[in-house]
Every structure is written in structure tokens, then in C-alpha cells.
Amino acid sequence: MTINTESDVSTGTGASADEGLDAAPFAGDTSPFGAAASQASTFEPLDEIHDRILWLSTSIIHHANRVRPNRSGLKVGGHQASCASIASIMTALWFHELRAEDRVSIKPHASPVWHAINYLFGELDEADMTSLRAFGGLQSYPSRTKDPVPADYSTGSVGIGATAPIWGSIARRYVDSSLKPIGLGRQYSLVGDAELDEGAVWEAVIDPDVKHLGEIVWIVDLNRQSLDRVIPDIAAGRIEAMFDAAGWQVITVKFGRLLENLFAGPGGPELRQRILTMSNPEYQRLLRCSAAELRERLPGDGEDAAILRDLVGGLDDATLTDAIRNLGGHDIEALLDAFARIDDSKPTAVIAYTIKGFGLPSSGHPQNHSALISDEEYAALARRSNQDTQAPWTRFDQDSAAGRIIDASAKRLARPEFPPVAETELPRDLERAHKGTSSSQAALGRVLMDLSRQSPETARRVVTVSPDVSSTTNLGGWVNKVGVWSSEAGRNWFADDAETILQWNESAQGQHMELGIAETNLVGLLGELGATWSRWGEPLFPIGVMYDPFVNRALEPWMFGMYAGGQSILVGTPSGVSLAPEGGAHQSITTPSTGMEVPGLVTYEPAFAQDVEWTLLHSLTRLGRPDGESAYLRLSTRAVDQSLADVPTDSVARQRRREQVIAGGFRLRATKRPRVQLVGMGAMMTEVLAAADRLDAMGVDADVVCVTSPGLLYRALRASQGSRRSGSAAVAAGPATGPGSEWILDQVFPAERAVPMVTVLDGHPHTLSFLATINKVDHVALGVSSFGQSGDIDDVYRYHGIDTDSIVYAALDASRS
Structure with a gap:
């Protein structure tokens, strides 16, 4: 993946030279805007909307608690204080700045502010406002899939x-260049300053291609407080410099207009x-x-x-207390001026100085993160806001100035429908x-x-992503055929080099994207x-490839993407201790059970x-x-004799095998009178079949089962136990594995052939241990722990007790039980 734009030159401010003002204010009984608001009547309707949003968001949380x-x-x-911190920013965005084509990721603790905005737009009713964090109600954090008004990003x-x-920006550009025009629009992130402690943030910010995404705008809510304390040395200037060094435009909104006016006068x-x-x-x-107290302390x-x-002696009390709290992140005029300076040729970071709890009694308290205002404080806030605690859910009169702004904003933000494309048979x-x-x-x-040759319409929607491991994960031929995606064509300077095998041909029609070595970015x-199927009606079939030892590193962000409705395929390869010469640092152990534990995921x-082909093709049908x-x-670099698969040649039998493979497993060998059942998975089937041959030579009949998906077999077991009747959602799955999927257990583990079982896999043995409960048989679990x-391979397998000898020993012990 390469992203190009016409210019890298920004007219922005760059990183601020100021390193101070590492603080966050307390408003007490003071109106959030106070004296500052009266200086700019043009912005009074927006200030009124802000005050109402502050009231509504506070009330949503107050009612819930x-x-x-x-x-x-x-x-x-x-999080009343966190909501108050960003309410001004969100007011300026939704009621002035945003357009229909824009998308916003809202900081998690600001969800009540977002719900309040949707209420003012008429998209929520009063019953919704009383349901925060209730079952089926407004979600604790903005959600694309669970909130009544879907968020742009969970x-x-x-x-x-x-x-x-x-990543949404890149996905949007890809659909626009490869499938159909959908336009661009800005992509906003509303970020709390504490969120910048996450390393994943900077992995994304410094990715070389991100500096070309001019539609990206981050607004940092710099309230300089964490959950437990006031941050003593947040070094805001360093944050600005880090964005600047990554090629971002940096705009700092530090002071409001009241303070700026004071700065311009005597003593300023x-x-x-x-x-x-x-x-x-x-x-x-x-x-x-x-x-x-300010007159005593502020002069120092x-x-x-x-x-x-x-x-300070020449200021009245109200002006003085307002001035010390007059930061730019709460001054809508200052915010709109900053937004007007955004240069769309490069990503932008707007650093907005704010006050945690602005306008609330908890403002500035070191432990206000989760604090709730009392009933008495809530009543005082109602008086200042001209609201009624018994009827808190008031909207503006449509004929008022604020009401007209809200109505105009709702119309401006109405989005066009993107009907889904007609489904095609894959x-x-x-x-x-x-x-x-x-x-x-x-x-x-x-x-x-093969897919690109036999089904080009399907292959056209496949987009592969890798972290600089395309060639070592066998994607080289695919990359050479489909090319690398770039918003503009790039010259391949090695096209005429006969020794260059992997050709890096960039164009807007390419279908491969490559990021740096950062698995969090990839997933x-x-x-x-x-998620493009739900945003613009155009499904993609994304396939990510990474080394299996690093899947767990990527699991949390990938799982969160699934929670938000993003459906994709992740290939972990090479895997397990079968990657023998690489040693323990590159040998994955726990990944086989991943699909059993993550909702919305099949492993x-x-x-x-042949199993790779069938499972991959089936997985594609479940996307979008x-x-x-x-x-x-989970794939392996271990070479396996493909004749061991014994794929049926009869068309009906072949079809039945395919159904079993995608449902979780198949019986590879069936003896007349089995004394033991060997159950293997993945690269271990070579040893499992060799053990079966040796047992046969000893007169011990051993059935052999090849498991392709422990997760699907577990779902089938739960379905057979009637977990659906208990309300469990754990068995939800697609047509091949949904209601009635227990048929695969009857095919692979029929009760009449129940004998002691030995399970073996290149991973933790607990992954397959549940199989013994299907028919309640004695069981020996072999694996890597x-x-x-x-x-x-021979030495490493012997070390972990998963070699052929170990399987034979375990089978003999089990068969005598």
C-alpha cells in the first residue's frame, strides 16, 4: 500500500514552542462561559447549545446512577467530568463544522455527549435518555452495532x-478507487490526552503512508488529568513535536478570547x-x-x-474566576478559528486545552474522573441552566436561534443511502x-x-494486507498478479531487474496493501x-497475513474490529513448534484455541x-x-504428503468431505473394531497417521479423525446440549454451523464407535480436550504446554511429546483403560 497526494506542504502552525500550561480548571458555581460569552454575541446560540448538551449529558449519567x-x-x-471536558469541542463540530461525508471517532467516555446531540437532532426519545448502561439501552461507549443510533466508529x-x-480513510479510498465513487470527507478522532499513552496510537501516527492522508483530523482533548491524578509533567510541547515530526500539521488552541484580551492589556x-x-x-x-484566594495565589x-x-486587583470576581478557566478548548470561536486553519494536504492534530469537569462542581478535582455530582449539585446546575430536575429532557424551540442551528445541522449531516450490491454466488x-x-x-x-483465474469477480473484492512479510508467507505470486494498491500509480524501478522476483507495481487498481511491522495497524x-459492506454497500474480502506467534499481539484490536462489524480473514503462518529451527521465541502455543474464545470468529x-482451499473459500462466503x-x-510451513488426505474422487463423496471440512472435521480412517481413536489437527496429521499404521501392525485398530476447526466442533457440542434454549449466544454461527450443526458430531464421533481417545496438536492440549466429553470417553491429551x-522437527516433537512414538505410547495406554 502506498498513498500519494499532490502536496506535502502545510500552511499550518507546526508544533507550539510553549511547553507550559500543564493543568485543568474548576468552575464551581460559575456558568461555563460566563463573562467570555458576552463578548461574542455571534456565538451565543452555539454557547446555548453547548450548555444544553452539558446539561443533558450530565443528566443522562445522573439518571442512570x-x-x-x-x-x-x-x-x-x-464520566460526567470527561463529558464536560469535550462538550465544547463536540458542539463546535456537530453544529458548525461537520459535513455529511465526514466520520468521527468519539473518545469512549464522551458517549453521553454524543447521545445528547442525537437527542437534540430528534434521533433519540426520552426513554432512550433514561437507559444509559441499562440492558439493551444506550451503550457505555459509542458502538456501531449496539447503539440505537450507530456510531461511525466503535x-x-x-x-x-x-x-x-x-484505517477507515484507507478503506474509503480503496472502495472509491477500485469499486465505485463514494467521495472522501474528513475522518475525525476525538482523543483524550491520556489515550496518547497507548503505543498503538503512535504506531499508527508514524506509519510512513499516514502522513499523506490529508482527511485525517485528530482533536486532542488536553485536560491533563488521568483517572487517579493530575499529570505532573505531561509536556504538551513534546506531544505537539511528535505529531509534527510524523509529518502532521499541528494547531494548538490554548487560550480563550477572555484571556487573550487580558494578555493584550497592561500586565497581560x-x-x-x-x-x-x-x-x-x-x-x-x-x-x-x-x-x-486567586488574588493571593495567582501573582506568585x-x-x-x-x-x-x-x-488581578483590577478585575471583578466573576471575570477573575472565569479568566483562570478560559482555555481554548472551551471557546467555540477559538475552536472554529482553528478548524478553519486545517490544511487538507496532510493529517492534522488540533491540540485543544480543556478542563476536566468544565462547568461542573467537580471541575479540576484530581479524582473527578468517575465522580458523580450530588443531588444538591445537580439541582444547582439545573438552576444555572434554567432546567427542571423533574423534567430534564428539554429540546430547543425550533424557532429559536439555537433551534434553527440544530435543524440546519441535522439536514446538513443527513447521509445518502448506499444500497448493498446484489449478492453473487461465490x-x-x-x-x-x-x-x-x-x-x-x-x-x-x-x-x-486459482481464484483470480477461475472467479475473477470474487477475486476482485479480495484485498490482502501484510506487515512486510508478503514473500515469506507465499503471497508473492498473488502480489505480482494483482499489484499493490496506491491512490496514484508509482514507478517500479526494479521492473527491469531480472533477479527481482517480487514485483512492486503500484496503482489505484492494486489489491495488496503492506504496512510496517506493526500488527496492531494491520488488524x-x-x-x-x-466494514465497507455496512458503510457503502460494497463488501470487500480482506485477508491479512502475519506470523502466527504475533497473532495474540494483534488479537485485541482485531477482536474490537469484529465487535464493530468488521469481517475479515487473518492467516497466521508459520505456526507452532513445527517452526522448529526458529526456537521458542517464534513458536506459537495458545493460538489454536483463539477461535473458540472470540465471538464472531471461526478458527x-x-x-x-485441499482443506486450505475449502476453508478459505467458505470463509470468504461469510464476509461482508x-x-x-x-x-x-492457522497454517504451517511443514511439508505434508498430500496423498494422506485421501480426498474422495466420487463427486458426491467429495462434496460430503468438503461439508465436513468446513463444519469442523472428518473421519480419515475407520477400522472394523476400533480400540482407540486418534484425533489430530494441522501439521500433526503426519505423525497421527504414522502412529495409526504402527498400531495396526501391532493389532490395535485405531480410528483417525482430522479436526479442521475445534471452535466449530465446540459450537456443535453446545448446540447438541441445548444451550440455545438457555439463551446462550455462544453458538451463533453461519448456515453450515448454525442450528442443527450437531450433525457433524454424529458423522465424526458417532456414539456407537466411542472408544478411548488420544488428541494431538501443535499447540496447547486443552484446545481439543473437550472432544472427550462428546461420548464421555477416557482421554489422553498431547500438545505443547x-x-x-x-x-x-523430530527433536522438537520428541521434546514436547507429540512425536509418533509418544502418540503410540498414549494410544496403547488409553486402549488398555
């Missing part, structure tokens, strides 16, 4: 929601310097001071103290004869190539590519190339649809 009956006694929670897992618009430069240079905790403490004891005493079987010796990883590249992009670990799900394929060693 102090009015709605609490049957369990558990804290409901909410947020809640810190750092992941912030970066989602970056000294006041500015005093505020900028005081420590963050000292400034934070000033926010909880009365006017009298420096050389300018006398000048500052004269300045191929189920490419009918390749898989022969010779090959690995499941090598089969991946061949299947993609973030996968999630957004997998396949195919042993044979309301009832769809993601898939994880310790860190690996370097060596060849």
Missing part, C-alpha cells in the same frame, strides 16, 4: 478507536508567562480557588508578582488436484491464484476494510492443501454480510 432503580447494587458509572478500548479513522504578557510556566498541579489547584512570588497583583470448490508434498502455507498462495486496517487449522463472521486460518527449543 441516582434515579433509575438499581437492583444489583453495582455501580453504574459514567470506541472503548483505549487507543484502538482513536486510530480507526486512519506577565500573566501569560505566569500561566505558561507554572506547574500543572499548581495551575490545577488554582481552579478550585475562590476569587479572594516571582519578579512580576507586583504587576500581576495590580492586574465458488465453493476450485477442483484443483492437490498432489505431491506441500505445506498449508504454500497452498494459500495457490488458492488465491486495524483489516477491521475497516471488512481453521487445515492439515492438507449482516450475519457474517471473521475467520482465522511449554516454551519450545530450536532443532529439527
Whole structure:
């Protein structure tokens, strides 16, 4: 993936030279805008909307905690101070700046502000406003799939929601260039400053291609407080410099118009310097001071103290207390001026200085993160806001200035419908004869190539993503055929180099994207590519490839993408201790059970190339649809004799095998009177079949089962136990594995053939242990439960007790039980 734009030159401000003002204010009983609002009547309707949003968001949380009956006694929670911190920014965005084509990722704790905005737009009713964090009600954090008004991006897992618009921007550009015109629009992230502690944020910010995404705008809510404390040395200037160094435009909104006016008068430069240079905790403490205390504390004891005493002595109490709280992130005029300076040729970071709890009694308190205002404080807020605590859900009169702005904003933000494209039949079987010796990883590249030849319409929607491992994961042929996606064509300087095997041909029609070595970025992009079906009616079939040892590193952001409706396929390869010479650092152990534990995900670990083909094709059919799900394929570099698969030649029998493979497993050998059943998965089938041969030579009949998906077999078991009647959602799945999917258990583990069982896999043995409960048989579980060693496969398998000898020993012991 390469992204190009016409210009890298920004007319923005760059990183600020100021390093101070590391604080966050307290408003007490003061109106959120106070004296500052009267200086700009043009912005009074927006200020009124802000005040109403502050009231509504506070009321949503207050009702959930102090009015709605609490049957369990558990804290409901909410974040009134965090909402107050960003309410001004969201007011300026939704009621002035945003356009229909824009998308916004909202900081998780600001969800009540977003619900309040939707209420003012008439998209929620009063019953919704009383349902925050109730079952089936307004979600704790903005959700694309669970809220009555879907969010643009699900947020809640810190750092992941912030970066989602970056990957959403790329997905949007890809659809626009490859499938149909859908336009661009800005992609906003509303980010709390504490969220910048997440390393995933900076992995995305510094990706080389991101600096070309001019539609990206991050607005940092810089309130300089974390959950437990005032941050003593947040070094805001360093944050600005980091964005600037990554090629972003940086715009800082530090002070409001009241303070700026004071700075321009007598003593103003000294006041500015005093505020900028005081420590963050000292400034934070000033926010909880009365006017009298401010006159004593604010001048300090420096050389300018006398000048500052004269300045504050000439201010009335209201102006003084308003001034110390007058930061740019709460001044709508200052915010709109900053938004007007955004240069769309490069991504932009707007650093907005704010106050956690602005306008609430908890403002500036070091522990206000989860604090709730009392009933008495809520009543005082109602009086200041001209609201009624008994009827808190008031909207504006449509004929008022604020009402007209809200109506105009709702019309401006109305989005066009993108009807889904007509579904087409996807191929189920490419009918390749898989022969010779090959690995499941090598089969991946061949299947993609076959798909591009036999079903170009399907292949046109496939987009592959990798973190600089395309060639080592057998995607080279596919990349050479389909090219690399770029918003503009790029020259391949090695096209005439005969020794260059992997050709890097860039164009807007390419279908491969490559990021740096950052798995979090890769799965973030996968999630957004997998959500295009719900955004613009154009499904994509995204396939990400990474080394299996790093799947767990990527699991949380990938899982969050699934929660948000992004459906994709992740291929982990190479995997397990079968990657023997690489040693313990590169040998994955726990990944086989991933698909059993993650909702909306099916795991396949195919042993044979034919199984790779069938499971991959089936996984494609489950993408880009309301009832769809993601898939994880765990592949190996170990070469396997493909004749061991014994794929039926009869068309009906072949079809039955395919159905079993995609449903979770198949019986590979059936003896007349089995004494033991060997159940293997993935690369271990070579050893399992060799053990069966040796047992047969000893007169011990052993049935052999090849598991392709432990997760699907577990779903089938749960379905057979009637878990659906208990309301469990754990068995939800697609047509091949949904209601009635227990048929696969009757096919593979029939009760009449129940004998002691030995399970073996290149991963943790617990993954297959549940299989023994199907018919309640004795069981020996073989697998990998310790860190690996370097060596060849025979040595490493013997070390972990998964070699042929170990399987034979376990089978003999089990058969005598």
C-alpha cells in the first residue's frame, strides 16, 4: 500500500514552542462561559447549545446512577467530568463544522455527549435518555452495532478507536478507487490526552503512508488529568513535536478570547508567562480557588508578582474566576478559528486545552474522573441552566436561534443511502488436484491464484494486507498478479531487474496493501476494510497475513474490529513448534484455541492443501454480510504428503468431505473394531497417521479423525446440549454451523464407535480436550504446554511429546483403560 497526494506542504502552525500550561480548571458555581460569552454575541446560540448538551449529558449519567432503580447494587458509572471536558469541542463540530461525508471517532467516555446531540437532532426519545448502561439501552461507549443510533466508529478500548479513522480513510479510498465513487470527507478522532499513552496510537501516527492522508483530523482533548491524578509533567510541547515530526500539521488552541484580551492589556504578557510556566498541579489547584484566594495565589512570588497583583486587583470576581478557566478548548470561536486553519494536504492534530469537569462542581478535582455530582449539585446546575430536575429532557424551540442551528445541522449531516450490491454466488470448490508434498502455507498462495483465474469477480473484492512479510508467507505470486494498491500509480524501478522476483507495481487498481511491522495497524486496517459492506454497500474480502506467534499481539484490536462489524480473514503462518529451527521465541502455543474464545470468529487449522482451499473459500462466503463472521486460518510451513488426505474422487463423496471440512472435521480412517481413536489437527496429521499404521501392525485398530476447526466442533457440542434454549449466544454461527450443526458430531464421533481417545496438536492440549466429553470417553491429551527449543522437527516433537512414538505410547495406554 502506498498513498500519494499532490502536496506535502502545510500552511499550518507546526508544533507550539510553549511547553507550559500543564493543568485543568474548576468552575464551581460559575456558568461555563460566563463573562467570555458576552463578548461574542455571534456565538451565543452555539454557547446555548453547548450548555444544553452539558446539561443533558450530565443528566443522562445522573439518571442512570441516582434515579433509575438499581437492583444489583453495582455501580453504574459514567464520566460526567470527561463529558464536560469535550462538550465544547463536540458542539463546535456537530453544529458548525461537520459535513455529511465526514466520520468521527468519539473518545469512549464522551458517549453521553454524543447521545445528547442525537437527542437534540430528534434521533433519540426520552426513554432512550433514561437507559444509559441499562440492558439493551444506550451503550457505555459509542458502538456501531449496539447503539440505537450507530456510531461511525466503535470506541472503548483505549487507543484502538482513536486510530480507526486512519484505517477507515484507507478503506474509503480503496472502495472509491477500485469499486465505485463514494467521495472522501474528513475522518475525525476525538482523543483524550491520556489515550496518547497507548503505543498503538503512535504506531499508527508514524506509519510512513499516514502522513499523506490529508482527511485525517485528530482533536486532542488536553485536560491533563488521568483517572487517579493530575499529570505532573505531561509536556504538551513534546506531544505537539511528535505529531509534527510524523509529518502532521499541528494547531494548538490554548487560550480563550477572555484571556487573550487580558494578555493584550497592561500586565497581560506577565500573566501569560505566569500561566505558561507554572506547574500543572499548581495551575490545577488554582481552579478550585475562590476569587479572594486567586488574588493571593495567582501573582506568585516571582519578579512580576507586583504587576500581576495590580492586574488581578483590577478585575471583578466573576471575570477573575472565569479568566483562570478560559482555555481554548472551551471557546467555540477559538475552536472554529482553528478548524478553519486545517490544511487538507496532510493529517492534522488540533491540540485543544480543556478542563476536566468544565462547568461542573467537580471541575479540576484530581479524582473527578468517575465522580458523580450530588443531588444538591445537580439541582444547582439545573438552576444555572434554567432546567427542571423533574423534567430534564428539554429540546430547543425550533424557532429559536439555537433551534434553527440544530435543524440546519441535522439536514446538513443527513447521509445518502448506499444500497448493498446484489449478492453473487461465490465458488465453493476450485477442483484443483492437490498432489505431491506441500505445506498449508504454500497452498494459500495457490488458492488465491486459482481464484483470480477461475472467479475473477470474487477475486476482485479480495484485498490482502501484510506487515512486510508478503514473500515469506507465499503471497508473492498473488502480489505480482494483482499489484499493490496506491491512490496514484508509482514507478517500479526494479521492473527491469531480472533477479527481482517480487514485483512492486503500484496503482489505484492494486489489491495488496503492506504496512510496517506493526500488527496492531494491520488488524486495524483489516477491521475497516471488512466494514465497507455496512458503510457503502460494497463488501470487500480482506485477508491479512502475519506470523502466527504475533497473532495474540494483534488479537485485541482485531477482536474490537469484529465487535464493530468488521469481517475479515487473518492467516497466521508459520505456526507452532513445527517452526522448529526458529526456537521458542517464534513458536506459537495458545493460538489454536483463539477461535473458540472470540465471538464472531471461526478458527481453521487445515492439515492438507485441499482443506486450505475449502476453508478459505467458505470463509470468504461469510464476509461482508449482516450475519457474517471473521475467520482465522492457522497454517504451517511443514511439508505434508498430500496423498494422506485421501480426498474422495466420487463427486458426491467429495462434496460430503468438503461439508465436513468446513463444519469442523472428518473421519480419515475407520477400522472394523476400533480400540482407540486418534484425533489430530494441522501439521500433526503426519505423525497421527504414522502412529495409526504402527498400531495396526501391532493389532490395535485405531480410528483417525482430522479436526479442521475445534471452535466449530465446540459450537456443535453446545448446540447438541441445548444451550440455545438457555439463551446462550455462544453458538451463533453461519448456515453450515448454525442450528442443527450437531450433525457433524454424529458423522465424526458417532456414539456407537466411542472408544478411548488420544488428541494431538501443535499447540496447547486443552484446545481439543473437550472432544472427550462428546461420548464421555477416557482421554489422553498431547500438545505443547511449554516454551519450545530450536532443532529439527523430530527433536522438537520428541521434546514436547507429540512425536509418533509418544502418540503410540498414549494410544496403547488409553486402549488398555
